[in-house]
Amino acid sequence: MKIGIDLGGSHIAVGIIEKNKLQYKIEEDLNKESNLLEKMKELITKTLMENQGAKEDIEKIGIACPGTISNGNVIKAGNLELYHFPLVEELKKEFTNIEITLRNDGKCAAMAEKHYGSLKKAKDCIFMNIGTGIGGAVFLDGKLLEPKKYSGFEIGHMVIEKKGRQCTCGKKGCFETYGSIRVLKQEVKKELHIEKDITGKELLNIMLEENENLDKVVQEYIRNLAIGIGNLIDIFEPEMISIGGSFSYYNELLLPRLITKLQEKNMTFNEEGLPVITTAELQNDAGILGAIL
Ligand SMILES: [Zn+2]
Incomplete structure:
Protein backbone atom coordinates (compact mmCIF):
# COMPACT_ATOMS: atom_id res chain seq x y z
CA MET A 1 0.00 0.00 0.00
CA LYS A 2 0.99 3.61 -0.56
CA ILE A 3 0.60 6.11 2.23
CA GLY A 4 0.11 9.80 1.59
CA ILE A 5 0.51 12.42 4.30
CA ASP A 6 -0.67 16.01 4.08
CA LEU A 7 0.77 18.40 6.63
CA GLY A 8 -1.16 21.62 6.95
CA GLY A 9 -0.59 24.56 9.25
CA SER A 10 -3.26 23.33 11.63
CA HIS A 11 -3.97 19.74 10.67
CA ILE A 12 -2.43 16.49 9.53
CA ALA A 13 -4.09 13.98 7.23
CA VAL A 14 -2.91 10.46 6.49
CA GLY A 15 -4.40 8.31 3.77
CA ILE A 16 -4.02 5.08 1.82
CA ILE A 17 -3.93 5.37 -1.94
CA GLU A 18 -4.56 2.28 -3.97
CA LYS A 19 -5.57 1.90 -7.60
CA ASN A 20 -5.11 5.67 -8.01
CA LYS A 21 -7.81 6.39 -5.46
CA LEU A 22 -7.87 7.53 -1.88
CA GLN A 23 -9.22 4.46 -0.06
CA TYR A 24 -8.96 5.60 3.53
CA LYS A 25 -8.18 8.85 5.33
CA ILE A 26 -7.78 10.03 8.91
CA GLU A 27 -7.35 13.63 9.91
CA GLU A 28 -6.32 15.27 13.14
CA ASP A 29 -5.83 18.82 14.28
CA LEU A 30 -2.38 20.00 15.20
CA ASN A 31 -1.69 22.49 17.94
CA LYS A 32 1.42 24.27 19.14
CA GLU A 33 2.23 21.44 21.57
CA SER A 34 1.98 18.67 18.98
CA ASN A 35 5.18 16.82 18.20
CA LEU A 36 4.85 16.58 14.45
CA LEU A 37 7.11 13.57 13.97
CA GLU A 38 5.45 11.55 16.75
CA LYS A 39 2.02 12.50 15.41
CA MET A 40 2.97 11.26 11.94
CA LYS A 41 4.23 7.93 13.28
CA GLU A 42 1.14 7.55 15.46
CA LEU A 43 -1.26 8.19 12.58
CA ILE A 44 0.61 5.86 10.20
CA THR A 45 0.42 3.11 12.81
CA LYS A 46 -3.28 3.80 13.35
CA THR A 47 -3.84 3.71 9.58
CA LEU A 48 -2.10 0.33 9.34
CA MET A 49 -4.06 -1.10 12.28
CA GLU A 50 -7.43 0.00 10.97
CA ASN A 51 -6.69 -1.48 7.57
CA GLN A 52 -5.22 -4.79 8.73
CA GLY A 53 -1.85 -3.78 7.37
CA ALA A 54 1.71 -4.13 8.65
CA LYS A 55 4.80 -2.02 8.17
CA GLU A 56 6.02 -4.51 5.57
CA ASP A 57 2.99 -3.81 3.40
CA ILE A 58 4.00 -0.19 2.85
CA GLU A 59 5.49 0.37 -0.61
CA LYS A 60 5.92 4.07 -0.28
CA ILE A 61 5.26 7.03 2.00
CA GLY A 62 4.77 10.43 0.36
CA ILE A 63 4.59 13.63 2.35
CA ALA A 64 3.14 16.97 1.25
CA CYS A 65 4.47 19.83 3.37
CA PRO A 66 4.06 23.59 3.17
CA GLY A 67 7.11 25.80 2.79
CA THR A 68 10.54 25.33 1.25
CA ILE A 69 11.61 21.72 0.77
CA SER A 70 14.97 20.40 -0.42
CA ASN A 71 16.15 16.79 -0.69
CA GLY A 72 13.99 15.35 2.06
CA ASN A 73 14.57 18.32 4.37
CA VAL A 74 12.12 20.97 5.44
CA ILE A 75 14.19 24.12 4.99
CA LYS A 76 11.53 26.56 6.08
CA ALA A 77 7.91 25.93 7.03
CA GLY A 78 6.85 28.94 9.10
CA ASN A 79 3.33 27.68 9.80
CA LEU A 80 4.69 24.43 11.26
CA GLU A 81 7.61 26.18 12.96
CA LEU A 82 10.01 23.81 11.23
CA TYR A 83 13.39 25.06 10.07
CA HIS A 84 16.19 22.91 8.60
CA PHE A 85 14.51 19.73 9.76
CA PRO A 86 15.59 16.38 8.21
CA LEU A 87 12.05 15.00 8.10
CA VAL A 88 12.68 12.05 5.75
CA GLU A 89 15.80 10.94 7.63
CA GLU A 90 13.94 11.08 10.96
CA LEU A 91 10.98 9.10 9.63
CA LYS A 92 13.32 6.53 8.06
CA LYS A 93 14.49 5.59 11.57
CA GLU A 94 11.03 4.14 12.13
CA PHE A 95 10.29 3.02 8.58
CA THR A 96 13.57 1.61 7.36
CA ASN A 97 13.82 0.36 3.78
CA ILE A 98 10.66 2.14 2.75
CA GLU A 99 10.77 4.80 0.04
CA ILE A 100 9.85 8.12 1.60
CA THR A 101 9.42 11.28 -0.45
CA LEU A 102 8.84 14.85 0.65
CA ARG A 103 7.54 17.61 -1.58
CA ASN A 104 6.02 21.07 -1.26
CA ASP A 105 2.25 20.78 -0.75
CA GLY A 106 1.42 23.11 -3.62
CA LYS A 107 3.48 20.96 -5.98
CA CYS A 108 1.73 17.83 -4.64
CA ALA A 109 -1.69 19.36 -5.29
CA ALA A 110 -0.52 20.31 -8.78
CA MET A 111 0.69 16.76 -9.46
CA ALA A 112 -2.67 15.37 -8.35
CA GLU A 113 -4.58 17.82 -10.56
CA LYS A 114 -2.31 16.90 -13.46
CA HIS A 115 -2.77 13.14 -13.00
CA TYR A 116 -6.35 12.84 -11.83
CA GLY A 117 -8.05 16.22 -12.02
CA SER A 118 -8.62 19.36 -14.04
CA LEU A 119 -5.29 19.25 -15.91
CA LYS A 120 -5.45 15.58 -16.90
ZN1 LIG B 1 6.90 38.06 -1.46
Whole structure:
Protein backbone atom coordinates (compact mmCIF):
# COMPACT_ATOMS: atom_id res chain seq x y z
CA MET A 1 0.00 0.00 0.00
CA LYS A 2 0.99 3.61 -0.56
CA ILE A 3 0.60 6.11 2.23
CA GLY A 4 0.11 9.80 1.59
CA ILE A 5 0.51 12.42 4.30
CA ASP A 6 -0.67 16.01 4.08
CA LEU A 7 0.77 18.40 6.63
CA GLY A 8 -1.16 21.62 6.95
CA GLY A 9 -0.59 24.56 9.25
CA SER A 10 -3.26 23.33 11.63
CA HIS A 11 -3.97 19.74 10.67
CA ILE A 12 -2.43 16.49 9.53
CA ALA A 13 -4.09 13.98 7.23
CA VAL A 14 -2.91 10.46 6.49
CA GLY A 15 -4.40 8.31 3.77
CA ILE A 16 -4.02 5.08 1.82
CA ILE A 17 -3.93 5.37 -1.94
CA GLU A 18 -4.56 2.28 -3.97
CA LYS A 19 -5.57 1.90 -7.60
CA ASN A 20 -5.11 5.67 -8.01
CA LYS A 21 -7.81 6.39 -5.46
CA LEU A 22 -7.87 7.53 -1.88
CA GLN A 23 -9.22 4.46 -0.06
CA TYR A 24 -8.96 5.60 3.53
CA LYS A 25 -8.18 8.85 5.33
CA ILE A 26 -7.78 10.03 8.91
CA GLU A 27 -7.35 13.63 9.91
CA GLU A 28 -6.32 15.27 13.14
CA ASP A 29 -5.83 18.82 14.28
CA LEU A 30 -2.38 20.00 15.20
CA ASN A 31 -1.69 22.49 17.94
CA LYS A 32 1.42 24.27 19.14
CA GLU A 33 2.23 21.44 21.57
CA SER A 34 1.98 18.67 18.98
CA ASN A 35 5.18 16.82 18.20
CA LEU A 36 4.85 16.58 14.45
CA LEU A 37 7.11 13.57 13.97
CA GLU A 38 5.45 11.55 16.75
CA LYS A 39 2.02 12.50 15.41
CA MET A 40 2.97 11.26 11.94
CA LYS A 41 4.23 7.93 13.28
CA GLU A 42 1.14 7.55 15.46
CA LEU A 43 -1.26 8.19 12.58
CA ILE A 44 0.61 5.86 10.20
CA THR A 45 0.42 3.11 12.81
CA LYS A 46 -3.28 3.80 13.35
CA THR A 47 -3.84 3.71 9.58
CA LEU A 48 -2.10 0.33 9.34
CA MET A 49 -4.06 -1.10 12.28
CA GLU A 50 -7.43 0.00 10.97
CA ASN A 51 -6.69 -1.48 7.57
CA GLN A 52 -5.22 -4.79 8.73
CA GLY A 53 -1.85 -3.78 7.37
CA ALA A 54 1.71 -4.13 8.65
CA LYS A 55 4.80 -2.02 8.17
CA GLU A 56 6.02 -4.51 5.57
CA ASP A 57 2.99 -3.81 3.40
CA ILE A 58 4.00 -0.19 2.85
CA GLU A 59 5.49 0.37 -0.61
CA LYS A 60 5.92 4.07 -0.28
CA ILE A 61 5.26 7.03 2.00
CA GLY A 62 4.77 10.43 0.36
CA ILE A 63 4.59 13.63 2.35
CA ALA A 64 3.14 16.97 1.25
CA CYS A 65 4.47 19.83 3.37
CA PRO A 66 4.06 23.59 3.17
CA GLY A 67 7.11 25.80 2.79
CA THR A 68 10.54 25.33 1.25
CA ILE A 69 11.61 21.72 0.77
CA SER A 70 14.97 20.40 -0.42
CA ASN A 71 16.15 16.79 -0.69
CA GLY A 72 13.99 15.35 2.06
CA ASN A 73 14.57 18.32 4.37
CA VAL A 74 12.12 20.97 5.44
CA ILE A 75 14.19 24.12 4.99
CA LYS A 76 11.53 26.56 6.08
CA ALA A 77 7.91 25.93 7.03
CA GLY A 78 6.85 28.94 9.10
CA ASN A 79 3.33 27.68 9.80
CA LEU A 80 4.69 24.43 11.26
CA GLU A 81 7.61 26.18 12.96
CA LEU A 82 10.01 23.81 11.23
CA TYR A 83 13.39 25.06 10.07
CA HIS A 84 16.19 22.91 8.60
CA PHE A 85 14.51 19.73 9.76
CA PRO A 86 15.59 16.38 8.21
CA LEU A 87 12.05 15.00 8.10
CA VAL A 88 12.68 12.05 5.75
CA GLU A 89 15.80 10.94 7.63
CA GLU A 90 13.94 11.08 10.96
CA LEU A 91 10.98 9.10 9.63
CA LYS A 92 13.32 6.53 8.06
CA LYS A 93 14.49 5.59 11.57
CA GLU A 94 11.03 4.14 12.13
CA PHE A 95 10.29 3.02 8.58
CA THR A 96 13.57 1.61 7.36
CA ASN A 97 13.82 0.36 3.78
CA ILE A 98 10.66 2.14 2.75
CA GLU A 99 10.77 4.80 0.04
CA ILE A 100 9.85 8.12 1.60
CA THR A 101 9.42 11.28 -0.45
CA LEU A 102 8.84 14.85 0.65
CA ARG A 103 7.54 17.61 -1.58
CA ASN A 104 6.02 21.07 -1.26
CA ASP A 105 2.25 20.78 -0.75
CA GLY A 106 1.42 23.11 -3.62
CA LYS A 107 3.48 20.96 -5.98
CA CYS A 108 1.73 17.83 -4.64
CA ALA A 109 -1.69 19.36 -5.29
CA ALA A 110 -0.52 20.31 -8.78
CA MET A 111 0.69 16.76 -9.46
CA ALA A 112 -2.67 15.37 -8.35
CA GLU A 113 -4.58 17.82 -10.56
CA LYS A 114 -2.31 16.90 -13.46
CA HIS A 115 -2.77 13.14 -13.00
CA TYR A 116 -6.35 12.84 -11.83
CA GLY A 117 -8.05 16.22 -12.02
CA SER A 118 -8.62 19.36 -14.04
CA LEU A 119 -5.29 19.25 -15.91
CA LYS A 120 -5.45 15.58 -16.90
CA LYS A 121 -5.72 16.30 -20.60
CA ALA A 122 -3.30 19.24 -20.83
CA LYS A 123 0.41 18.93 -21.65
CA ASP A 124 1.60 22.51 -21.19
CA CYS A 125 -0.24 23.81 -18.17
CA ILE A 126 -0.05 25.72 -14.91
CA PHE A 127 -1.61 24.99 -11.56
CA MET A 128 -2.12 27.95 -9.25
CA ASN A 129 -3.08 27.80 -5.62
CA ILE A 130 -4.73 31.06 -4.65
CA GLY A 131 -5.65 31.38 -0.98
CA THR A 132 -3.69 32.91 1.88
CA GLY A 133 -0.86 33.32 -0.62
CA ILE A 134 -0.26 32.28 -4.21
CA GLY A 135 1.67 29.15 -5.10
CA GLY A 136 2.16 27.46 -8.40
CA ALA A 137 3.57 24.68 -10.50
CA VAL A 138 4.30 24.51 -14.21
CA PHE A 139 4.11 21.48 -16.50
CA LEU A 140 5.68 21.53 -19.94
CA ASP A 141 5.12 18.58 -22.25
CA GLY A 142 3.43 16.84 -19.32
CA LYS A 143 6.41 17.12 -16.99
CA LEU A 144 6.59 19.14 -13.79
CA LEU A 145 9.38 21.67 -14.04
CA GLU A 146 11.54 21.27 -10.96
CA PRO A 147 14.59 23.34 -10.14
CA LYS A 148 17.43 21.56 -8.34
CA LYS A 149 17.88 23.57 -5.20
CA TYR A 150 14.51 24.63 -3.79
CA SER A 151 10.93 24.07 -4.85
CA GLY A 152 10.95 26.89 -7.40
CA PHE A 153 8.07 28.65 -9.12
CA GLU A 154 7.39 31.07 -6.31
CA ILE A 155 4.93 32.83 -8.56
CA GLY A 156 3.32 34.56 -5.61
CA HIS A 157 6.55 36.44 -5.10
CA MET A 158 7.03 37.85 -8.56
CA VAL A 159 6.88 41.60 -8.23
CA ILE A 160 4.00 43.29 -10.06
CA GLU A 161 4.36 46.72 -8.43
CA LYS A 162 7.81 48.24 -7.86
CA LYS A 163 6.94 50.38 -4.86
CA GLY A 164 4.14 48.08 -3.84
CA ARG A 165 2.82 46.53 -0.69
CA GLN A 166 5.15 44.93 1.85
CA CYS A 167 5.20 41.13 1.49
CA THR A 168 5.90 38.68 4.33
CA CYS A 169 8.90 37.46 2.32
CA GLY A 170 10.62 40.81 2.73
CA LYS A 171 10.18 42.08 -0.83
CA LYS A 172 7.71 44.74 -1.87
CA GLY A 173 4.93 44.50 -4.43
CA CYS A 174 4.75 40.70 -4.68
CA PHE A 175 1.89 39.24 -6.73
CA GLU A 176 0.34 37.62 -3.65
CA THR A 177 0.05 40.95 -1.82
CA TYR A 178 -2.44 41.89 -4.59
CA GLY A 179 -3.87 38.65 -5.88
CA SER A 180 -4.42 36.39 -2.87
CA ILE A 181 -7.88 35.78 -1.41
CA ARG A 182 -6.53 36.98 1.93
CA VAL A 183 -5.84 40.37 0.37
CA LEU A 184 -9.22 40.47 -1.41
CA LYS A 185 -10.89 39.90 1.95
CA GLN A 186 -8.76 42.63 3.56
CA GLU A 187 -9.66 45.12 0.84
CA VAL A 188 -13.37 44.34 1.01
CA LYS A 189 -13.32 44.78 4.79
CA LYS A 190 -11.44 48.06 4.47
CA GLU A 191 -13.91 49.40 1.91
CA LEU A 192 -16.90 48.54 4.10
CA HIS A 193 -15.19 49.48 7.41
CA ILE A 194 -15.60 45.97 8.78
CA GLU A 195 -13.33 45.42 11.80
CA LYS A 196 -14.20 41.85 12.82
CA ASP A 197 -12.98 38.75 11.06
CA ILE A 198 -15.38 37.42 8.42
CA THR A 199 -15.78 33.89 7.11
CA GLY A 200 -15.47 32.90 3.47
CA LYS A 201 -19.25 32.55 3.26
CA GLU A 202 -19.76 36.05 4.65
CA LEU A 203 -17.26 37.45 2.17
CA LEU A 204 -19.08 35.74 -0.69
CA ASN A 205 -22.45 37.11 0.43
CA ILE A 206 -21.02 40.61 0.78
CA MET A 207 -19.52 40.46 -2.70
CA LEU A 208 -22.81 39.27 -4.19
CA GLU A 209 -24.57 42.42 -2.98
CA GLU A 210 -24.72 45.29 -5.41
CA ASN A 211 -22.43 48.05 -4.29
CA GLU A 212 -20.58 50.35 -6.65
CA ASN A 213 -17.59 50.96 -4.39
CA LEU A 214 -17.22 47.30 -3.63
CA ASP A 215 -17.38 46.54 -7.32
CA LYS A 216 -14.36 48.81 -7.80
CA VAL A 217 -12.46 46.80 -5.17
CA VAL A 218 -13.27 43.54 -6.97
CA GLN A 219 -12.39 45.10 -10.33
CA GLU A 220 -9.02 46.22 -9.01
CA TYR A 221 -8.40 42.76 -7.56
CA ILE A 222 -9.24 41.12 -10.89
CA ARG A 223 -6.97 43.55 -12.73
CA ASN A 224 -4.03 42.70 -10.45
CA LEU A 225 -4.73 38.99 -10.73
CA ALA A 226 -4.85 39.28 -14.52
CA ILE A 227 -1.50 41.11 -14.59
CA GLY A 228 0.20 38.26 -12.70
CA ILE A 229 -1.50 35.54 -14.73
CA GLY A 230 -0.77 37.46 -17.94
CA ASN A 231 2.94 37.34 -17.06
CA LEU A 232 2.73 33.57 -16.60
CA ILE A 233 0.92 33.15 -19.92
CA ASP A 234 3.60 35.20 -21.71
CA ILE A 235 6.43 33.16 -20.19
CA PHE A 236 5.08 29.60 -20.42
CA GLU A 237 2.39 29.66 -23.13
CA PRO A 238 0.18 27.19 -21.26
CA GLU A 239 -2.80 25.62 -22.99
CA MET A 240 -4.59 25.41 -19.67
CA ILE A 241 -4.45 27.06 -16.22
CA SER A 242 -6.20 25.53 -13.23
CA ILE A 243 -6.83 27.52 -10.07
CA GLY A 244 -7.18 25.82 -6.68
CA GLY A 245 -7.16 27.02 -3.09
CA SER A 246 -9.92 29.11 -1.53
CA PHE A 247 -10.31 30.96 -4.87
CA SER A 248 -12.48 28.04 -6.02
CA TYR A 249 -15.02 29.05 -3.41
CA TYR A 250 -15.62 32.38 -5.19
CA ASN A 251 -15.30 30.79 -8.58
CA GLU A 252 -18.65 31.80 -10.07
CA LEU A 253 -18.11 35.40 -9.13
CA LEU A 254 -14.43 35.81 -9.96
CA LEU A 255 -13.56 33.41 -12.78
CA PRO A 256 -15.72 34.91 -15.58
CA ARG A 257 -14.41 38.39 -14.73
CA LEU A 258 -10.84 37.16 -14.74
CA ILE A 259 -11.27 35.53 -18.15
CA THR A 260 -12.90 38.67 -19.59
CA LYS A 261 -10.07 40.81 -18.20
CA LEU A 262 -7.40 38.61 -19.77
CA GLN A 263 -9.12 38.91 -23.13
CA GLU A 264 -8.75 42.69 -23.10
CA LYS A 265 -6.22 44.34 -25.34
CA ASN A 266 -2.65 44.58 -24.03
CA MET A 267 -3.10 42.14 -21.17
CA THR A 268 -0.93 39.47 -22.79
CA PHE A 269 1.86 39.65 -25.36
CA ASN A 270 0.49 37.34 -28.04
CA GLU A 271 -3.20 37.95 -27.29
CA GLU A 272 -4.25 35.10 -29.60
CA GLY A 273 -4.93 31.62 -28.29
CA LEU A 274 -5.38 32.37 -24.60
CA PRO A 275 -5.30 29.28 -22.37
CA VAL A 276 -8.43 27.69 -20.97
CA ILE A 277 -8.78 28.85 -17.39
CA THR A 278 -10.55 26.50 -15.03
CA THR A 279 -10.67 25.56 -11.35
CA ALA A 280 -9.27 22.59 -9.44
CA GLU A 281 -11.35 19.42 -9.10
CA LEU A 282 -9.79 17.53 -6.21
CA GLN A 283 -10.00 20.09 -3.40
CA ASN A 284 -8.96 18.78 0.02
CA ASP A 285 -7.56 15.43 -1.08
CA ALA A 286 -5.19 16.84 -3.67
CA GLY A 287 -2.27 17.04 -1.21
CA ILE A 288 -2.47 13.40 -0.13
CA LEU A 289 -3.04 12.11 -3.67
CA GLY A 290 -0.16 14.13 -5.04
CA ALA A 291 2.21 13.19 -2.23
CA ILE A 292 2.65 9.65 -3.55
CA LEU A 293 3.10 10.62 -7.20
ZN1 LIG B 1 6.90 38.06 -1.46
